[in-house]
Amino acid sequence: MSGFTLSDLEKIVDIRSKASPEESWTAKLFAAGQPKAAKKLGEEAIEAVMAAVTGDRDNLTYEAADLLYHLLVVLKIADIPLQNVMGELERRTAQSGLQEKASR
Template structure:
């Protein structure tokens, strides 16, 4: 990348779209000037230029939600940046993972959103551990420690069993959601991420599929 190839506007600014490197979710949009871009390149963390304060700002300097830069790209016209990052917490000051959490129109496959919600929840829990928020139930669990987290998982497991005895699907769904949340708190506490679980499930799934395929071939040759 050559900064001289970029087209800064008349105020010396260029829009920077920030995207999660892993999930590809668009997190925020801000402006960079030459100095903030150079600092971003030097420190491998995002620095922007505040148009209201007329000064540089380091994302996460006060909140702790820094963004580690994995790649910076620029468009065909050279007047917009795409910054791929590994975020340490929510990008939005509201606590939402992305600044783009409100819709004008929403005409897409909701299954895609459902698939990403677990990743978003995990990152939110991870962020609470790294950047405690006063009054947060998640922080309360981390403060009480492993025994408290394990106790809650046991309680939620029992709640699923009790709810399953009743004739209410909604109640079972509610308790399962509670269980998954507390399970994720345990995962963060133990340093286990979703990819660790996905890999283990994939290993078992494909092992099963491979066994079935081999069994099918053996039957066909008999």
């Protein structure tokens, strides 16, 4: 198992966001802005869903990696640290999913 974490990926996204758009896909997404980055996130989500529905485990793994990467790009553009998302997940795990839904 890899020691690579989402926090590691978040740091890479941060570094690459400051590169030249001609040299970095991440920088190109940042230069294009949130609408383009969010559209790409949606495309990757659909591809992950399709891989899951067809039962293609290798492709689902590949698409899940794309999805996580693009989510971190969208979060970074919105200036939302991964730590905030993890905090929300931690808060939600303090109660059952059914209780959490009922509280909305």
